[in-house]
Amino acid sequence: MLAVTVRLVGVLRGGGLFARGNYDDGVHFAAAMGLVNGLLPYRDFLLLHPPGVVLFLAPFAVLSWLIGEPEAVAVARLSWMVLGGVNAVLCGLVLRPISRLAGLVAALYYALSLGAIYVEHTTLLEPPATTLLLVALVLTRLLGSADGIRTRHYVVAGLLLGLSPVLKIWGVVAILVVVGGIGFRRAWRPALITLGAAAASCAAACLPFFLAAPAEMWRMVVVAQVGRRRASERVAERLTDVLGTREWTGVTGTWNHWLTATTVVLVVALVICLIRVELRVIAALMITHGALVMTTPMWFLHYAGLTSAPIALTLGGALAAVMGWTAGIRWLPPTLAAVAAGLVLFLAVPMTRLDLGRPFPGQSLAAAVADQPGCLTTDWPMASLQMDHMQTDLDHGCPFVVDLGGYTYYLYDSSYSDVSRRKNQDWQALALEYYRSGEAVLPIRFSTSAGFSKATAKTIAGWPKIARVGPYVVREPQPAGR
16 A cells, blocks of 8 residues: 555656656557557557567557546556555565565565656556566465475466566566576476476467567567667666665765665675575576666666565565574564664655656647647657547557657667767658658657757748647648748
């Protein structure tokens, strides 16, 4: 309940359930809208992720036919918040075989961690992937004994784990760590059973899309991601987001006492988990997932959600170990747990001031273009959803582009592959062509400060205004040369 409340309050204080979103959530929901309307990602439109999130959001896309697109998005966002509460409980259940008190502290940490709160306030990839990993750990009870664990538990755990890379390719790492942990802690036969089940569910989910467009799926999901330009974030900047210290200091990219202290605590906890045999699978998750977020070419705050569960389990596991070492003094273990819980609550005070998302005048914009015939194009798919306009465009056969920015990486093999989007003439031409494919266009994401060249921005600024609501301007695209 605490986890859900923190996420919901942050959203209500910010943009609300009908907010503009963080771009990716709109891409995911729009892709699901395309799927339920008979369009396949990779074959019919660009999607730079595996198809898992499209499948997970498909029921909400269908729901939009009954209650409207903005309301369906709101229900999906609430469901992701509930998933955050489930993930917090699962963190506690993972540690339950060795210490219930440490499990409660881990659950509390996850509920209040910045990375988890951010990814679970709207429909991003990491929350369901975290759920799949944690359920697999609970089913196999890797931190406890094998008593009562049967082959079916490994099969179900494997089937669930196999869906993790279907959401995000990085899920392959989670599979390998859990399978390795089963082999190390139990035996290699159940490990191979888990691995086989994971391969089966992953193949079952991905194969239909791959068979429909094998070359395009490979190019979008694998090659385009590998070809991304490396960003310039420093180690301290990424650690600041991962550990949530920005909410205390407001400073990113530099070392300070808060960042240093939290890093030291996490490293000590990791060492303790490496010492204890039953906790090494947690240490492996922390090391591998930490390496992923620290080495990925680009950095976004939602990547911090990938490490929220491993950090919570690492801190909880280390607390359990210390409590075990001090068990001879009856009052000390519960005191340590109480101090740890109090410290988590103290460090989470800034989370009570979070505001998540930007308000968006979807209804007002929809009313302003209600009499405008034809297709509406936009570089921010959530805008179309909040205007309840996407299904209308799909029904009219309008060009379906859910990730205009993603074409930057898809055009990796052009002569502009190693330059910024602003200098990528292929992408500039593609963006203008897409804008011109509709009778009205709502530019939001791109400008001269974010993606557009001066020439492209000047062209768009010269198009007639159809309507203006606050900072948002709907324009009438003009043919090239006019």
